[in-house]
Amino acid sequence: MIRLENVTKTFRTGADEVHALYDVSLEVAQGQIFGVVGASGAGKSTLIRCVNRLEEPDGGKVWVDGEEITALRGESLRQARRKMGMIFQQFNLLSQRTAADNIGYPLEIAGVEKSERERRVLELLELVGLEDKARAYPAQLSGGQKQRVGIARAIATNPKVLLSDEATSALDPTTTDSILDLLQGLNKRLGLTILLITHQMEVVKKICDHAALLEDGRLVEAGAISDLVADPLRRLSRAFFPPVIDIPRDPRAVHAAITFLGSAADEPILANLVRKFDVDVNILGGSIQEIGGRRVGQLQVEIQGEQMAAAVAYLGDLGVRVEVIK
Amino acid sequence: MNIVEWWPRLIQESLTTLYMVGVSTLLTVLFGLPLGVLLVVSDERGLSPRPAINRVLGVVVNLTRSLPFIILLVVLIPFTRWVVGTSIGPTAAIVPLTLAAVPFFARVTENALREVPSGLIEAAQAMGSSEWQIVSKVYIPEALPGLVLGIALTLISLVGYSAMAGAVGGGGLGDLAIRYGYQRFQTDVMLVTVVILLVFVQAVQSIGDKMAAKISKR
Ligand SMILES: Nc1ncnc2c1ncn2[C@@H]1O[C@H](COP(=O)(O)OP(=O)(O)O)[C@@H](O)[C@H]1O
Ligand SMILES: [Mg+2]
Numbered sequence: 001m002i003r004l005e006n007v008t009k010t011f012r013t014g015a016d017e018v019h020a021l022y023d024v025s026l027e028v029a030q031g032q033i034f035g036v037v038g039a040s041g042a043g044k045s046t047l048i049r050c051v052n053r054l055e056e057p058d059g060g061k062v063w064v065d066g067e068e069i070t071a072l073r074g075e076s077l078r079q080a081r082r083k084m085g086m087i088f089q090q091f092n093l094l095s096q097r098t099a100a101d102n103i104g105y106p107l108e109i110a111g112v113e114k115s116e117r118e119r120r121v122l123e124l125l126e127l128v129g130l131e132d133k134a135r136a137y138p139a140q141l142s143g144g145q146k147q148r149v150g151i152a153r154a155i156a157t158n159p160k161v162l163l164s165d166e167a168t169s170a171l172d173p174t175t176t177d178s179i180l181d182l183l184q185g186l187n188k189r190l191g192l193t194i195l196l197i198t199h200q201m202e203v204v205k206k207i208c209d210h211a212a213l214l215e216d217g218r219l220v221e222a223g224a225i226s227d228l229v230a231d232p233l234r235r236l237s238r239a240f241f242p243p244v245i246d247i248p249r250d251p252r253a254v255h256a257a258i259t260f261l262g263s264a265a266d267e268p269i270l271a272n273l274v275r276k277f278d279v280d281v282n283i284l285g286g287s288i289q290e291i292g293g294r295r296v297g298q299l300q301v302e303i304q305g306e307q308m309a310a311a312v313a314y315l316g317d318l319g320v321r322v323e324v325i326k
Numbered sequence: 327m328n329i330v331e332w333w334p335r336l337i338q339e340s341l342t343t344l345y346m347v348g349v350s351t352l353l354t355v356l357f358g359l360p361l362g363v364l365l366v367v368s369d370e371r372g373l374s375p376r377p378a379i380n381r382v383l384g385v386v387v388n389l390t391r392s393l394p395f396i397i398l399l400v401v402l403i404p405f406t407r408w409v410v411g412t413s414i415g416p417t418a419a420i421v422p423l424t425l426a427a428v429p430f431f432a433r434v435t436e437n438a439l440r441e442v443p444s445g446l447i448e449a450a451q452a453m454g455s456s457e458w459q460i461v462s463k464v465y466i467p468e469a470l471p472g473l474v475l476g477i478a479l480t481l482i483s484l485v486g487y488s489a490m491a492g493a494v495g496g497g498g499l500g501d502l503a504i505r506y507g508y509q510r511f512q513t514d515v516m517l518v519t520v521v522i523l524l525v526f527v528q529a530v531q532s533i534g535d536k537m538a539a540k541i542s543k544r
Contacts, residue, residue, distance in 0.1 A: 075456075079454065086449070088445060088448075090445050092445040092448065094464065094467070094468060095544045096544075097467070108463070109453065109454065109456075109463070139543060139544055163452075
């Protein structure tokens with residue numbers, strides 16, 4: 001649905017050059033929720049803005065729904081943009097228009113006639129749960145309500161693709177969750193393909209089925225969340241489970257992160273370990289998370305004893321993901 | 327002479343001032359608004375960058391603004407005669423008044439438009455808006471409160487200019503104040519004139535403020 005091929009973007013300000021994107025290739029299939037994560041300044045915004053050409057790539061090609069966006073100009077580019085919705089961190093609603101008129105804007109510029117527009121706006125207000133806010137101006141709405149208006153506006157023309165540039169970064173955790181639920185619902189009900197960028201790992205964990213990691217303008221990792229979680233060597237996988245680092249480590253012990261996926265979580269693994277290998281197991285930290293709709297548990301432990309190496313090997317044999325932290 | 331005998335004259339000259347200032351403001355907005363929009367849109371970071379045009383417009387605006395009004399008035403006499411057929415009278419005064427105010431209002435418009443957050447322009451572009459749609463549906467409505475204040479400011483400046491224009495044959499309150507009040511030492515006429523002008527300026531300012539506040543939904 002969305003394909004980037006060797007996209008490059010360099011910003012020049014005077015003598016300075018910033019390689020915001022360096023040879024980035026990426027594919028988002030129909031119906032996916034694809035998250036691109038990375039630190040601030042990694043080039044995430046530049047990447048998503050290249051998709052609808054708010055930013056002009058210096059090199060490479062971009063396709064959306066079979067159409068080469070990078071080859072379009074003028075009116076044909078505007079037409080293509082009407083098939084992509086976009087939402088923003090700062091919402092970017094027109095302050096002089098009511099919620100209803102903001103949602104009606106894309107229909108208005110596409111020449112949809114007034115009665116049809118009003119009907120569709122009502123439908124959209126209902127879809128995002130803001131029936132009672134039709135006449136409110138953005139200044140009278142909360143952050144979450146503004147983003148709901150932003151989402152309704154973005155999907156008003158029934159686009160196949162939604163681009164989200166840090167859409168929840170300005171919201172509190174509860175509101176973030178409700179917005180993510182809304183996006184996930186739209187993805188399921190309308191088959192909307194979503195490309196989102198965020199610096200919040202939580203967003204990826206909650207709604208994405210695919211993810212990529214951007215670092216200094218380079219795409220260093222990409223794949224399905226289920227694959228990424230299962231592979232402890234992946235950087236994204238580590239990002240899901242940030243290691244407990246503020247606990248002093250015993251130099252004689254093995255410090256390991258154990259990740260339980262699926263049925264392995266049902267076994268009394270640690271009890272077995274202590275019994276079989278006569279080791280001490282010290283729990284440093286742990287969490288159970290839902291990632292891509294699956295429950296995943298992780299424990300950070302110190303294992304100490306003569307047979308500690310064998311104990312670690314045993315864990316690996318059980319199909320539990322073990323990462324020894326050096 | 328009793329001030330009461332001056333009333334018909336004062337009313338007549340007030341209407342002349344209103345006519346000069348009113349029509350000039352209308353024309354100023356008519357020409358200044360597009361010029362201001364052009365200054366913003368043609369900027370190198372604008373919607374449709376045209377650096378050469380932008381530079382020329384900028385120079386023309388600055389030149390006209392830096393010229394003292396009294397000089398503009400004189401320089402424009404042939405042009406005024408060509409446009410309205412005469413270079414004296416209130417209608418003739420409208421030409422230099424408008425020409426002096428257009429660059430001022432263009433800058434006011436430029437500033438008001440630049441206050442519109444760039445994110446709104448990008449959102450409009452992302453939705454597939456044409457440049458004209460962005461100007462008419464985003465820039466101008468979003469900048470409207472600032473533009474209304476700018477129009478009030480233009481009206482007030484024009485009241486001041488109109489006194490000068492009046493002095494070179496335009497008539498109006500300012501002319502009255504100078505000719506009778508200043509040159510013939512009729513302090514009471516001058517005083518009443520000044521009070522009328524003051525009330526007018528005050529009224530324009532507070533109506534402008536109220537309208538801008540009412541329009542703004544921010
Ligand atoms: N318009 C611009 N002019 C110059 N440099 C820019 C511009 N936009 C972004 N950059 C630079 O490009 C890099 C990537 O920016 P961005 O894509 O916004 O990162 P992110 O969204 O991941 O925080 C940063 O170093 C940023 O300073
Ligand atoms: Mg960003």
